[in-house]
Amino acid sequence: MTAHEIANEDAGPSVSKAVLDVLVENHRAFLRFLERRVGSKETAEDLLQEAFGRAITHAHTLRDDESAVAWFYRMLRNATIDHYRRNAAASSALERFASELPDSAPPPEVADEICACVSRLAGTLKPEYADALREIDVRGTPVKDYASAHGLTANNAGVRVFRARQALRAQVVASCGTCADHGCLDCTCGRPSKA
Structure with missing residues (x-):
């Protein structure tokens, strides 16, 4: 039919x-x-x-x-x-x-724990990667403003922060192991423990 x-x-x-x-x-x-x-x-x-x-x-x-x-x-x-x-x-x-x-962000004490570990690991990256993460992800600088301040095109700045995030992710996995996947808050990956 x-x-x-x-x-x-x-x-x-x-x-x-x-x-x-x-x-x-x-x-x-x-x-x-x-x-x-x-x-x-x-x-x-x-x-x-x-x-x-x-x-x-x-x-x-x-x-x-x-x-x-x-x-x-x-x-x-x-x-x-x-x-x-x-x-x-x-x-x-x-x-x-x-x-x-944004209302579902982790409580400040959890964010502090995460930030301390990530900040320490970010310091092990290439200086330009650590700087890009600090400016864009931590301070909230727009990518195009970061690019202008560093003499880069917006595209190059975007690529830099993308690579910096990948490098940081690799460092977190290498340092924290499975905690990187599960979000462990009892961090034992190199920081002195609070006793």
Whole structure:
């Protein structure tokens, strides 16, 4: 059974064969219309599929004096608006979630323990790596500001801090072993213990 036959079977008495034929004939034009608006062929295809489904169930809203194509383009515009609203709502929810993350930072005493160990290990890195980590990760200097202050391009500064983080990670694993994976707070990796 073809998609057209399924549509005719599911449509019931309220959707005429002529309307369905016109909609199917304009499939490519509808797809181009959506793709230009959403920027993705896959998303456009999904929206078009949904709109065809709505057209079948809402065919009773098509007035006798109205063009089926114009009526369907209105449905496509509404589908596009709904798509962007859903995405905006999802982005807003992600932003709210991200803004709540700093509240889940470790307590200060835990952060001090972690920072002391990491600071000691950062001192074993190449000086330019240790400096990049201190400025960018500890003091919060933006990468582009760090780059300007050190005569680097933003790209080179980004590469430097990336390599510095990799080197520090390797040092933490070498020094702390499995504690690096499990977040051990009873640090015995070279610091004198508190007795």
